[in-house]
Amino acid sequence: xxxxxxxxxxxxxxxxxxxxxxxxxxxxxxxxxxxxxxxxxxxxxxxxxxxxxxxxxxxxxxxxxxxxxxxxxxxxxxxxxxxxxxxxxxxxxxxxxxxxxxxxxxxxxxxxxxxxxxxxxxxxxxxxxxxxxxxxxxxxxxxxxxxxxxxxx
Amino acid sequence: xxxxxxxxxxxxxxxxxxxxxxxxxxxxxxxxxxxxxxxxxxxxxxxxxxxxxxxxxxxxxxxxxxxxxxxxxxxxxxxxxxxxxxxxxxxxxxxxxxxxxxxxxxxxxxxxxxxxxxxxxxxxxxxxxxxxxxxxxxxxxxxxxxxxxxxxxxxxxxxxxxxxxxxxxxxxxxxxxxxxxxxxxxxxxxxxxxxxxxxxxxxxxxxxxxxxxxxxxxxxxxxxxxxxxxxxxxxxxxxxxxxxxxxxxxxxxxxxxxxxxxxxxxxxxxxxxxxxxxxxxxxxxxxxxxxxxxxxxxxxxxxxxxxxxxxxxxxxxxxxxxxxxxxxxxxxxxxxxxxxxxxxxxxxxxxxxxxxxxxxxxxxxxxxxxxxxxxxxxxxxxxxxxxxx
Numbered sequence: 001x002x003x004x005x006x007x008x009x010x011x012x013x014x015x016x017x018x019x020x021x022x023x024x025x026x027x028x029x030x031x032x033x034x035x036x037x038x039x040x041x042x043x044x045x046x047x048x049x050x051x052x053x054x055x056x057x058x059x060x061x062x063x064x065x066x067x068x069x070x071x072x073x074x075x076x077x078x079x080x081x082x083x084x085x086x087x088x089x090x091x092x093x094x095x096x097x098x099x100x101x102x103x104x105x106x107x108x109x110x111x112x113x114x115x116x117x118x119x120x121x122x123x124x125x126x127x128x129x130x131x132x133x134x135x136x137x138x139x140x141x142x143x144x145x146x147x148x149x150x151x152x153x
Numbered sequence: 154x155x156x157x158x159x160x161x162x163x164x165x166x167x168x169x170x171x172x173x174x175x176x177x178x179x180x181x182x183x184x185x186x187x188x189x190x191x192x193x194x195x196x197x198x199x200x201x202x203x204x205x206x207x208x209x210x211x212x213x214x215x216x217x218x219x220x221x222x223x224x225x226x227x228x229x230x231x232x233x234x235x236x237x238x239x240x241x242x243x244x245x246x247x248x249x250x251x252x253x254x255x256x257x258x259x260x261x262x263x264x265x266x267x268x269x270x271x272x273x274x275x276x277x278x279x280x281x282x283x284x285x286x287x288x289x290x291x292x293x294x295x296x297x298x299x300x301x302x303x304x305x306x307x308x309x310x311x312x313x314x315x316x317x318x319x320x321x322x323x324x325x326x327x328x329x330x331x332x333x334x335x336x337x338x339x340x341x342x343x344x345x346x347x348x349x350x351x352x353x354x355x356x357x358x359x360x361x362x363x364x365x366x367x368x369x370x371x372x373x374x375x376x377x378x379x380x381x382x383x384x385x386x387x388x389x390x391x392x393x394x395x396x397x398x399x400x401x402x403x404x405x406x407x408x409x410x411x412x413x414x415x416x417x418x419x420x421x422x423x424x425x426x427x428x429x430x431x432x433x434x435x436x437x438x439x440x441x442x443x444x445x446x447x448x449x450x451x452x453x454x455x456x457x458x459x460x461x462x463x464x465x466x467x468x469x470x471x472x473x474x475x476x477x478x479x480x481x482x483x484x485x486x487x488x489x490x491x492x493x494x495x496x497x498x499x500x501x502x503x504x505x506x507x508x509x510x511x512x513x514x515x516x517x518x519x520x521x522x523x524x525x526x527x528x529x530x531x532x533x534x535x536x537x538x539x540x541x542x
Contacts, residue, residue: 032465033472038538052540058488059462059505063540083539085464085483128488 024086025123031090036097039065039079051142053135060084060132062092064139068147074104087125087132094121095136107144113137155474157520161452161513162304162337163478167403168362174406175364178399186396187385196398203405210412211354211371212345219370219388220401224336224357225255227370231332231353232259234378235296236268242328243293247271249281249300250496253334256298277498278445279308283318290322294329301335302342305480305493305509306444307453309342316350330376336360340411341419341451352376356408358400362514363407367400422451422512429454429521436529443494443507452512457503461535466508469531475524480507
């Protein structure tokens with residue numbers, strides 16, 4: 001028998017203060033449990049630019065390392081490390097995919113990337129977790145700015 | 154997949170024997186306890202028997218027991234009930250900084266209405282500073298509310314010493330009343346009022362293998378409280394609304410069973426707790442125990458695991474079938490970490506990286522050995538992934 005009614009899904013996280021339940025999308029869960037492009041060997045990794053950002057309120061910290069093609073200014077590799085919750089980890093992981101897919105995004109385009117686009121690709125984040133998607137982009141901007149200022153010299 | 158529940162401090166399942174005792178009142182014995190015919194009298198008798206059972210465990214008179222809808226309601230009834238009944242005597246209330254939100258938020262609400270609230274500090278292991286309490290007491294103090302044992306870190310307060318301080322003060326002053334939230338203590342610690350010296354005590358069903366939606370408040374007959382809910386004359390006019398005999402019976406049965414099992418079960422859990430703590434601190438570098446090493450609930454383990462954020466930890470452990478909780482800001486709507494851990498003086502990072510495991514009747518050494526295997530791996534994975542400022 002087909003049951004068209006969707007069962008209410010079990011909550012992933014329950015708000016400590018309000019008992020409000022959060023639900024993470026399957027994509028968020030996948031990126032959280034199987035994060036892409038994490039930098040494991042920091043000492044031997046050669047990169048063109050690096051940026052770090054942190055949220056002093058919730059304590060999250062993210063660092064991204066970029067390899068950029070000097071001719072096309074496309075991002076060839078985006079490695080990262082994040083200290084934070086599932087949303088923060090999944091957001092950085094997704095960002096690293098978005099930046100490097102289809103031959104890599106140009107740094108001009110990367111600077112225009114919005115948290116909304118990351119959240120959309122993650123099939124949504126709970127409203128309270130939206131801020132987690134901003135941090136990675138902050139680190140990215142820092143890295144790109146560093147890259148550009150180095151080239152000017 | 155394994156199913157290892159280590160969040161008994163959040164809530165427990167209903168003991169099957171307790172559920173059996175509740176069943177008739179959910180089915181055939183459905184009468185309204187205020188009705189005069191036999192079906193009503195049957196419900197009334199069940200409620201009054203339960204009241205007597207609870208009173209007996211606390212060593213008090215049945216008239217001093219009020220059934221409520223939750224531990225939170227009992228705490229609210231205490232804070233607002235005393236505040237409004239004694240507002241002509243004073244406007245000062247003392248609470249500890251690590252109280253449950255049910256107490257803290259009630260106190261904050263009164264603060265907005267013009268009451269003065271003192272929030273007592275605790276030491277680094279969570280024990281209330283007694284000299285601060287002594288200094289805080291004034292002629293205007295109408296209520297002191299300090300929890301028996303903390304729900305997050307398990308620290309047990311020296312309730313007897315606290316009630317002595319208050320009684321000494323009362324030799325020359327009529328007030329304050331002393332309330333203690335004992336929701337986490339039932340089934341583990343002594344509940345005899347004569348031994349505690351409290352004037353009001355909060356208990357609930359959902360932490361003691363009883364039903365949710367039922368709480369209880371002991372109020373010493375020398376103190377009056379204003380009700381929160383008015384209507385009929387149920388619960389001696391202190392909590393109006395048709396009583397729920399099934400929940401009341403469930404609560405008293407659960408409390409009786411918890412008392413019966415208390416000594417043996419506490420010893421068993423203490424052994425498991427200390428076994429786990431000893432090993433995990435050895436295995437995971439830079440891990441630390443939050444709370445007091447000895448003066449702690451037999452079932453409570455609270456760790457800080459630097460570099461592994463709490464929400465990420467919980468969700469990873471969930472993948473392995475382990476249910477636990479955290480004081481991390483990432484699981485709260487206001488993005489602040491646990492007020493209890495911060496009150497201990499923990500840096501915010503250590504509060505974010507906290508993990509609470511609370512053991513219960515079904516917890517076995519085998520389960521804990523499994524967690525001892527999984528947790529270090531999860532922490533190590535998260536640390537490898539973590540960025541540093």
